[in-house]
Amino acid sequence: MKVWIALLLALSLPLMAHASESEEVTEGEGAAAPVVSYVTLVPALVGNFGDGPKLKFFKADLSLRVTGADVEAMVKHHEPLIRNQLVMLFSQQTEAGMAAAGARETLRAEALKQVQDVLTQEEGKPLVEDLLFNNLIIQ
Structure with a gap:
């Protein structure tokens, strides 16, 4: 059971990191581009x-x-x-x-x-x- 939780956690970490990078890029682009x-x-x-x-x-x-x-x-x-x-x-x-x-x-x-x-x-x-x-x- 612990192996499954560790495996699930290991697989989800890259997805969470990618999501936070996307948010940072979007915020940076929005601030730079005037409307x-x-x-x-x-x-x-x-x-x-x-x-x-x-x-x-x-x-x-x-x-x-x-x-x-x-x-x-x-x-x-x-x-x-x-x-x-x-x-x-x-x-x-x-x-x-x-x-x-x-x-x-x-x-x-x-x-x-x-x-x-x-x-x-x-x-x-x-x-x-x-x-x-x-x-x-x-x-």
Whole structure:
């Protein structure tokens, strides 16, 4: 009987050692890799743009990609300023500019630059890595 217990114990020790090593690796990896998250601007940005007798309207659902919970909190803190900057950018667009080929990508890049500039002025760093259109409706 003692032989069986000793044999069982001897066979289970390597498994326990392997399990504890796996936990250490997982904890180490989790601490080293910052978490990427997306801050969605809710509600969507809505406004008008263009010149001439007939105004055009836009509705933009946007998300900002950030890394780290502290950065996410800072971006949420400055959300009113970010929203203002983006509404001003969209309202300055012309109908011809919005209809051009590649206009959405150009607008996305300019919006990202504007957001990063505002956050650099406020926090000293751009904080936002990317800006994504979840939906962009122009009418």
